[in-house]
Amino acid sequence: MAVSETEPLVQPDRKQSTHSVNGERILGQLRALKASYGVVPNQSITGVTIRVFAENSVDTTLGRREQIYVEPEEKVGRIVEKYLDLLSVESNCPLVIKDKSGCILDQDMTVADAGIVEDDVLYLEQDAVTGERAIWAPWTGCWKPTSLVLIFGLCILGCALALYMKEPEQPFVYTVLLDAGSVHTSVFVYRYSRKVHDTAVIEQVLNCEIGNQVGISSFANHPELLIKYFNSTCFRSAVDMVYEEHDIAAPVVLAGTAGMRVLSITSPLETQWIMGNLTMALTKLANNQREVYVKIISGMSEGLAGWVTANYLGETLIKDPKEFNDMAVKGLTYGALDWGGASAQITMEVPISDANYDVTLYGANHHLFTVSHLCYGQKMAIYRHRAQLVYEAYLETGLLKRRLEEPCGPKESIKEHTFKDLFGTACTKFTDAEFMGKVNKSKGRIQFIGTGNVTQCHAHASIPFNYTLCTQRFIQYTEDSVCLNPSEIRPPPKRPFYAFSTYWYLIDALDLPTTHSMQEYKEKVHEMCITPRTRLLKAGIEEKVVDSACFKALFMLQLLIEGYHFNQHSYEQIQFVRDLNGAEVGWTLGHTIISSNSMPAVTPTEYISDMMFGVCMIGVFCCVLFSICVICTYQGMKSHKYNKQKSPFKPRMARVDYLNA
Known part of the structure; x- marks a missing residue:
């Protein structure tokens, strides 16, 4: 067959409407050309050839399947080249060849090594990585920020949910309170986080002691030594207690009790020096990071606070049905008996007509009778007793x-006092001016030789409750009552009493149970009073109290019987306690509870408000919605890439020599 001279095989300058028509025309011309040279379909010009079918899945407009003749020694990549040459196009991106099982063939291998045989169908596709990149090319600039937006939104969602679902932390208010008594100083740390009807629910977290039979009133002549007295592990541990960041550190409060009240009567200037030095010492020891308040509380306040403590720990105050005990159900409260070093208090709830003090706690109003007597604490009582021995x-x-x-x-007991020490307090100031004149001029010491006479001791222990004799012998003061008038105190009602402070220490030393009969007490006291000093020490009585233990025991009994009108039946209503429900019974806890009535409520720490949580959720929704839209758009483009993507093929502009293809 001859080739026409008037009609060229390829007309590069003539544009066809479609690649498909152009491909069929070129293929027909190629077959005609090879037939004119005597080339049969199954045999090449140079040697044996095999026929394979190449099918492109990239651009269907060029045709789906074409015949390609290759020699077994040729590389697989030549199939791609011949296919492109056959269609007279070029590819903008790399192509891969897959066999009918979908495996990608190595284009550097020979046709024979690749296992290609006659009439195999091979598939030409875009390189996966390059193709995906091409498909995504228009969105490449948005992909990274879109991912960041999605991640950012999810982070906001996680954080917002975590903060919103987290239980709000209730901050604690911590307060340090120092009970500066006449014979020691106790340090307490209390805290509260919630209120019930405007009164705080308080718990004790620390309690320790400073001093050993030494109170702050002992520093009247050397107030500058107070900083050394308080520079102890006990006080430092209370002030340096580690709080959470959201907690509140209330001021450090030191309250002087009866010992300071006694000192303020006879030595007001020294009292001011002590209070001033206390403020400076405590502020310095607190590293100037805590406010410090120093004050002297009245005997009535001390008695009232002791009653509040006893009933708070006895669980009769909080009007919550879940926290009621039998006493609360019956509408009863405990009476309180507080016996310290320089004073004694009794407090009980009474009808409103007999009350001298009202207090509102946890939404309930209580009518109380409370009375405090200076000089009836165990230390001042023994001083007054020995001073009266000198006077008699x-x-x-x-x-x-x-x-x-x-x-x-x-x-075997010998106890010594100086005249100044024994007669220097307000409790031992006699009305006999001549006697006091001689005492003030006297120097040296007085020795008291123990005889262990229980009968005489009992008589001496009753003298302080002779109100007429007391007022005749001792100077009276307007600030505090130093003589107890039994007629002013009503008999105890039929309800339990808590007796604490020195009451408990004495009962514990006598090895008596919390509740016992008056007869048991008398027998124990009698046995102790007739026992020689050395045997008492061997029995466990401390040396610092062994010389005064008998008088204190008999004085306590007379205080309850003659002063407060307890009898052998009502005596058994008394429970001698030191601690209740993990906290020490005393005036300090009650003082903190009463003070909380005037303190603002503590609000919980809110990590994220409802409004802010809603804003965060809207932001998260927008971030997620944007990301979903972008991803869906991409997936849609990917699903329709063969129909919608720009073809990677373009027409070849140069004439191809098909005979050498």
Whole structure:
């Protein structure tokens, strides 16, 4: 067959409407050309050839399947080249060849090595990586920010949910309160986080002691030594207690009690020096990071606070049905008996007509009778007792004896006092001016020799409750009552009483149970009073109290019987306690509870408000919606890439020599 000279095989300058028509025309011309040279379909010009079918899945407009003749020694990549040459197009991106099983063939291998045989169908596709990149090309600039937006939105969602679902933390208010008594200083740390009817629900977190039989009133002559007294592990641990960041550190409060009240009567200037030095010392020890308040509380306030503590720990105050006990159900409260070093208090709830104090706690109003007596604490009582021994000897002989028998001291006991120490307090200021004149001029010491005479000691322990004799012998003060008038105190009602402070220490030393009979108490006291000093020490009585233990025990009994009108039946209503429900019974806890009535409520720490959570959710929704839209758009483009993407093929502009293809 001859080739026409008037009609060229390929007309590069003539544009066809479609690649498909152009491909069929070229293929027909190629077959005609090879037939004119005597080339049969199954045999090449140079040697044996095999026929394969190449099908493109990239651009269907060019045709789906074409015949390609290759030699077994040729590389697989030549199939791609011949296919493109056959269609007279070029590819903008790399193509891969897959066999009918979908495996990609290595284009550097020979046709024979690749296992290609006659009439195999091969598939030409875009390289996956390059193709995906091409498909995504218009969106490449948005992909990274879209991912960041999605991640950012999810992070906001997680954080917002975590903060919103987290239980709001209720901050605690911590307060440090120092009970500066006449014989020691106790340090307490209390905290609260919630209120019930405007009164705080408080718990004790620390309690320790400073000093050993030494109170702050002992520093009247050397107030500058107070900083050394308080510079202890006890106080530092209270002030330096680690709080959470959201907690509140309330001021440090030091309250002087009866010991300071006694000192303020006779030595007001020294009292001011002590209070001023206390403020500076505590502020310095607190590293100037806590406010410090120093004050002296009244006897009535001390008694009232002790009653609040006893009933708070006895669970009769909080009007919550879940926290009621039997006492609360019956509408009863405990009476409180507080006996310290320099004063004694009794407080009980009474009808409104007999009350001298009202207090509102946890939404309930309580009508109370409370009374405090200075000089009836265990330390001042023993001082007044020994001062009266000196005075009675003076009335008999007109002399100040330096050696006196002490019926309340155990045998073998010798106790010494200086005149200044024994008569320097407000509790031992006699009305007899002549006697006091001689006392003030006297120097040296007075010795008290113990005789262990229980009968005489009992008589001496009753003298302080003779109100007429007390007011005749001792100077009276307007600030505090230093003589107890039993007629002013009503008999105890039929309800339990808590007795604490020195009451408990004495009962514990006598090895008596919390509740016992008056007869048991009397027998224990009698046995102790007739026991020699050495045997008492061996029995476990501390040396610092062994010389005064008998008088204190008999004085306590007379205080309850003659002063407060307890009898052998009502005595058994008394429970002698030190701690209740994990906290010490005393005035400090009650003082903190009463003070909380005037303190603002503590609001929980809110991590994220409802409004802010809603804003976060809207932001998260927008981020997720944007990301979903972008991803869906991409997936749609990917699903329709063969129909919608720009073809990777373009027409070849140069003439192709098909005979050498």
